[in-house]
Amino acid sequence: MAGGGGSIDSGEPEFQIAPMVDVLLVLLVFFVMTTSAQVEQMDVRVKVPVAPDSTERKPDKNQTLLNVIWNEKDQKAILSYGGRDYEGDFEPLVALLQAKAEGNEKFEVIIRGDKNTPAREMAAAIAVVSQATPKVSFATVNKAG
Amino acid sequence: MSKKKHRYEMDGDVGFQIAPMLDVIFVIMLFFMSLATDKVVETQLKMTLPSTEPSVDSTQETPMEETIAIDEEGRITHNEELVDANELKATFKSLKDQSTAENNTPIIVTISAAPDAKWDVIASVMNAMQAAKISNVSFSVEDEF
Numbered sequence: 143m144a145g146g147g148g149s150i151d152s153g154e155p156e157f158q159i160a161p162m163v164d165v166l167l168v169l170l171v172f173f174v175m176t177t178s179a180q181v182e183q184m185d186v187r188v189k190v191p192v193a194p195d196s197t198e199r200k201p202d203k204n205q206t207l208l209n210v211i212w213n214e215k216d217q218k219a220i221l222s223y224g225g226r227d228y229e230g231d232f233e234p235l236v237a238l239l240q241a242k243a244e245g246n247e248k249f250e251v252i253i254r255g256d257k258n259t260p261a262r263e264m265a266a267a268i269a270v271v272s273q274a275t276p277k278v279s280f281a282t283v284n285k286a287g
Numbered sequence: 288m289s290k291k292k293h294r295y296e297m298d299g300d301v302g303f304q305i306a307p308m309l310d311v312i313f314v315i316m317l318f319f320m321s322l323a324t325d326k327v328v329e330t331q332l333k334m335t336l337p338s339t340e341p342s343v344d345s346t347q348e349t350p351m352e353e354t355i356a357i358d359e360e361g362r363i364t365h366n367e368e369l370v371d372a373n374e375l376k377a378t379f380k381s382l383k384d385q386s387t388a389e390n391n392t393p394i395i396v397t398i399s400a401a402p403d404a405k406w407d408v409i410a411s412v413m414n415a416m417q418a419a420k421i422s423n424v425s426f427s428v429e430d431e432f
Contacts, residue, residue, distance in 0.1 A: 157305050184329075191407040193414035196330035210406075252331060257407040261357070261400035264409065265428045272336045279331040282410055287327030 184254065185209035185222050191257040193282035204248040205279070206239075210267045212256040219263035221270065232270045239274035249274070254281040332413045334424045337395075350393040350423070351386060353378075359401040361408040372411050379419035395423045402428050 188209050209222040221228040221235060228235045243249040251271045255264050271278050355375070356364045363370050365378060379396075386392045398412055413424065 157303075159303060159305075190329065191410035193330065193332055193410050193417070195414045195418040196332045197417070199329060199331045255406045255410075257405065257410070259406040260402060261404040261406065261409060261426075262402040262428050264406050265400075265426050268336065268426055276336045278336050279333045280410060280413060282330050282332055282414070284328050284330050 185211060187211045187222075188254050188256045189258075190254055190281045190283055192284075192286050194284060196282045196284065199252075199279075199281075202250070204246060205250045205252055206242065207252050207254055207281070208239075208267065208271065210253060210255040210259055210264060212259040212263065214258065219259055219267070221267055232266070236270055236273050239271065243274040248277075250277040250279060251275060252279045252281050332410065332417050333422060334413065334416075335422050337423075337425050350395045351382065352395050352397065353382060354397045354399055355412050356429075357398065357400040357404045357408050357412065359403040361405060363408065363412060372415055375412060375415040376418050379415050379421055383419045383421060393423060394421050395425060396421060397425045397427060399427045399429050 184207065188211055207223075211220045211222055211227075213220060218229065221232065223235055223238065239251065251274065253264075253267055253271060255267065268278065353365070358364070363372075363375065365375065370378070382394055386394050396412075396416055398409055400409055409426075416422070416424065
């Protein structure tokens, strides 16, 4: 990575900027890698409700995110999973979740429902998930932002 | 901040100045630290849905069941009485205490919501459940409210 060196002749150690830059770059890459894995599953169209007593969410490879987007204009909900939107026919989504849950008892789905989504649409999303696993979490935020 | 004296070369070539760089880094660090303390974090409400598989444990006790109703205006009722979030928390906590006293009898909360009830309100009921450490939930969407 970055090269550099100090004065050998003087005998006095000098501050080495090159290793510092190296360390900073490694830290930057580390944070970029860890955050992008989570961000890619989250849908910015969803504004989750506030729940002050909810628990902290730690990264878990057994968890997967299902977004429920509420389209106020069309009065319709869209389920978004793995970057693909599902509307009306949820059978392919059920099959996908069942395949993921197979052989993994710890498999869990986090439903990120928009706070304005009506109960009937959320119930449909929950029904989809319950066909794959009884373990479900609902995404919230710790306080209003 | 840093009062360290710096060495300048006599030929006018100014060497790398580490002190101002450290000053700037500290200011940036303080800025990010102050941001982090007031951050809105996405959290989760961990729930368990009723399993579709039949129970193999025939000795399991009959669970304690509670039904919470939510109408389309977002009003929450328990035993046909209007309740707010704090009252609901107290109700769930006393239920949990009762369950603990009775050899950890499972508690199942059924959230019966009007089709157009907002997810925001349903999440507030689950938030009260989470505060009392109750996780078994089932949903029903009723037209009659």
